[in-house]
Amino acid sequence: MxxxxxxxxxxxxxxxxxxxxxxxxxxxxxxxxxxxxxxxxxxxxxxxxxxxxPAADLERYATLNFSLGHRRQQANDIPSALDYYRQAVAMQPDWADAHYQLGATLQRSEPVAWDEVIPCFQKALALAPDSAVIRASLANARFAQGQLSPEERELYAGVNHDLATQHQQQGNWDMAAEYYRQATRLRPDWAEAHYNLGLALQKAHPGCPEAASIAYQTAQALDPNLAKADISLANLQFGQGTLPPEQLAVYANQNHELGHQCRQAGELQLAIDHYRQAIAMNPQFVAARDSLRLALHAQSNVQIKVSVAKEPVLHPSS
Missing domain, CATH: 1.25.40.10 (Tetratricopeptide repeat domain)
Known part of the structure; x- marks a missing residue:
């Protein structure tokens, strides 16, 4: 057998x-x-x-159930994932992450069992009250059920936006887009959130610019003075070959300036992207080439410092 x-x-x-x-x-x-x-x-x-x-084995098997639940979730086998996460919670009731993952997986079931999702997140938050991820997930679930006040919607739009920014800084563009999208749902009139959603979508799905374009257009409509939304739309048009030739020099200069702003804000990779865009639009743009060279040099130094910081500390033998 x-x-x-x-x-x-x-x-x-x-x-x-x-x-x-x-x-x-x-x-x-x-x-x-x-x-x-x-x-x-x-x-x-x-x-x-x-x-x-045996009671001594509960923690070990809670962990193994949790691991199998995660594996099943990644394979999109939601019913099996739920079984494993429920078992993990039963064996280790004080494990915040197990309650959280159970709630998050329940959200992927069809139909969504909101009467289970929200208590899972509430229990997880009670066990880990400092977790912004759990707090945002609970608020988002309550929003889906129409349970958030206008004040709470604005508050948790900011929490989702902050979480998105953290993922963006780590290069996790899909997760960044998910949190930015939730921020725009909670606060639809927030131009900056729509712009950042467009940026995340563009980075996560470079071959599908339509969704990013819609987000940029929404940001531009909400705030006509948001120059970076206009520049990003122009960059998409340039990539599609639809930007009028007479506008190339203008947007090359604007990308160069936006690159400076990104670098001053500590967003080195975005600065590099805009410098490269400026050069693509105007290959004779010497100042942009100089800015790109300096930014790449700064990025190299940062990477070296990070690499050194990760090296193990060797202690002399006594």
Missing amino acids: TLALYLNLGYALQQQGAWDEAITYYQRARDLDPASTEAEVMWANALYAQSRL
């Missing part, structure tokens, strides 16, 4: 309440493949259901 067959038989017996027989088949699966985490976890979960799992 195969591993999968043993596990399936064990699960079928478990569903019938034949726990002893189920545990026997799970044990046979473990004997067949001692390296199978899934077999070990299903065996442990069956023992736990019968109050036969």
